[in-house]
Amino acid sequence: MSKPSSSPQKVTSRRAFLQGSGLLLGFTMLGAGIRPGFAAAEPVEGDVTAAFSPDAFIRIDSDGKITFILPNIEMGQGTHTGEATLIAEELEVGLDQVKVVDAPPNDKLYATAALGGQATGGSTSMRATWESLRKAGAAARTMLVAAAAAQWSVPVAECSARLGVVTHQPTGRQLAYGVLADAAGKQPVPTDVKLKDPKDFQLIGKSLRRVDTSGKVNGAVIYGIDVRVPGMKVATVAACPVVGGKLGAVDEKAARAVPGVRDIVKLDNAVAVIGDHFWAAKKGLEALTISWDEGAHAKLSSADMMATLKAASKNKTPIMARQEGDAAGALKAAAKTVEASYELPFLAHAPMEPINCVVHVRADECEIWVGTQVPTQAQGWAAQVTGFPLDKIIVHNHLIGGGFGRRLVAESVGQAVAIAKQVSYPVKVIWTREEDIQHDLYRPAYFDRISAGLGADGLPTVWIDHVAGGSVLGNYIPGGWPQDKLDDDAVEGAAKPPYDLPVIQVDWVREDPPVPITWWRGVGPTHNVFVVESFMDELAHAAGKDPVEYRRALTKNQSRAAGVLELAAEKSGWGSPLPAGSGRGIALHDAFGSFMAAVLEITVSSAGEITLDRAVVAVDCGITINPNTVEAQIEGGLIFGLSAALYSGITFSNGRVDQSNFHDYRILRNNEAPKIEIHHLKSLESPGGIGETATVSAAPALANAIFAATGKRLRSLPFDRNQLKSDGADKTKVSMVPPLAAPLLAVLANSKQRSETGIETDVEAQ
Amino acid sequence: MIALTVNGEDRSVDVPDDMPLLWVLRDIIGLTGTKFGCGIAQCGACTVQLDGQPVRSCVLPVASVGTRHVTTVEAIGATPSGKKVQQAWLDLEVIQCGYCQSGQIMSASALLERNPDPSDGDIDAAMSGNICRCGTYTRIRAAIKQAAKA
16 A cells, blocks of 8 residues: 555545545535534544433543543643643533543544534634534533532532532532532533633633643653554654655665564655664664655755746636735726735654654554544545545544644555554554655645735725646645635635725635645745735835824724734834844734734844744633733744744755755754743633644744844745845855854754764763 | 662563673563663763763663662762752653753763762753753753752
């Protein structure tokens, strides 16, 4: 079985498989959403059982143990804490009284409606469960209170619940939830429940302690990569380095001689070595002599792909995303026109936990231990590879060491099962970091042309945004995506910018790259808002206006956008003087149901090096479930986006990914992180998503700050520091390494070199 | 057989001399708190302490450890600095996915052990070899300062 790829030649089988297993992820736009399992009481395979199991999410045992089965996976974003808070608020228990577990694979009970299947992504978790999980908690509490009232033979109205105990108010009699569990289970499940008024919230809105972190300070938490089962061996794998290529001949002799190597397993497009431990597997893999059938993409390069994208942008007929007014006419009538084009690269996810999966394929069942954002898809892959029915595929989900979209696809589970199928014992497959970066499914590259006409007042009379890039949805969903139909993700963040624009046209040219693509933190808006907000800045400068003043004039009918704009401007000291070489940039956007304005303050040296001095972020994300988590996601999301804007880009030469590890796919380091201040705008709107919101702000705020500091407009990511050198500055190449990190990286590079010599004796961390 | 002292316990492991300490800890001894991130000393997820000094165990051949005591995240809470760092990490909610945090905590506790009152520059020097993909850097800095005061 080959590792499925999305190259045009191979996509059919993958899509057929996805259809066959009835997976629906991405089906929202096809109108096939599934309702979450509120009040569903049917048993779940692998589920936690208890005396009181009123729905898919809550279990209360007679001994008082309370378990929440949470529909969304924890990968650092705080979802377990947030979702547990929603249930606990209405169930009337404290988070410290509860154990949380991941839901087993079950699309029927644990689907995220917006994603059409059981999945964690798109900043949807809290939005999707905001009502359903509170209702689940309220229904269970109603049943517990009713059981207590029946036992006491008193009216329900005389009873109240608090911290897992029901109290009969007139007499002070009390019964704990555990004692009531059996009787509560016999109460009817209420069909409708009244939820608390927000002013009565006890937990929601408070920065409760995270439920997932106590075992993360002492190594106790078991991520997928940490799983050890009896008799397990460890494998590592090399897939064909060329996109879409196949495995040719393999000379195994030297690998077989490596102590600890047990088996060598060939797949259609990859080879794996299995050993007693990872080191044996890795040494064995390195000892193989492999020839590859490189296939059709042996000459593929990112330069060629960008040239194809540019040609498509000009020559192909676009699909209209939004059209209001006569754009061509308005452009002709404009006092002034401005146009620009922007380029964005492919991006890898590079979560800290490399891809891994433990699999045991037995005679008639398959057991899997993995951290995945899509447990039912993982199950589907295993069913396809083994030929076993879904109920013979047992999936244990684990905390994830960083997802960012990478684990929204489960193709690597399919590969691991294909390897494990060929041996009798359980296997833990671990990808090296090199394999992880070079065999990712990438955020697509984009080429966008944008133009505007300005009126006499300098404000836009017309706005035209031509987006060009691949369809992530087309690469993802069963049956692909019709060629003539809009993929909303491609224009999300472009189609509805939070501005009063009288005439607007946004269209998309679809040009699917031959490399596999998927969602990446911030999805559509991370790409589009960079273009929209950079260009909005360009318009302000073209009109001779201050960038905040300009946006203010365009948000008169956009109250939430205007709110965060004003707050960010005020808190950042917008307009106050900065030293020469320094500048402030702002980015304003509306994505995932949240509004954000971010001001970035930077300094650019004469050599073109960028220092991130300070970030001030204003956010309106509706009702805040956990303010501390919101702030953590903004801090982390911003740094994630800044990393990409400063350093990240996946390029291809001769069909191969040029980058391989953190030395050439750089991640922002601690010494480079800006100070970050976050200001909340109080709101009673429903909660918005927050896991990706600040990632969206990063690149445009930085582009605009660079312009403010240097007068230079960078329209291509990642930002090329060579273009920022002052005239007369040293013309030697500016590295992508800032001054503070350079000595450190020299130490690290040195340690790497020493390790590669094989005579290394001691590598000091610093 | 190679003799090691790990978290105060004497161990004897039958592995190749060039096997990095990381894989001895994870795959042989079963201490999985120390993480694999890059394999080339670029990310710091594998940081452990040798006689209190932070080292990248992914490139450290096990035969070179010698008599030096290996301390991993599972035991760092038994040291005064480690305990303060763990507490500050929880109090300031530093952690998101947590995968890099074993290494962050090992680097931070080694820093505080040798420098009880680190400046921002000291923190830069000690902590910039540890990548956090979730971007918890500002909280790591704040937590080190809080632990220093504890």
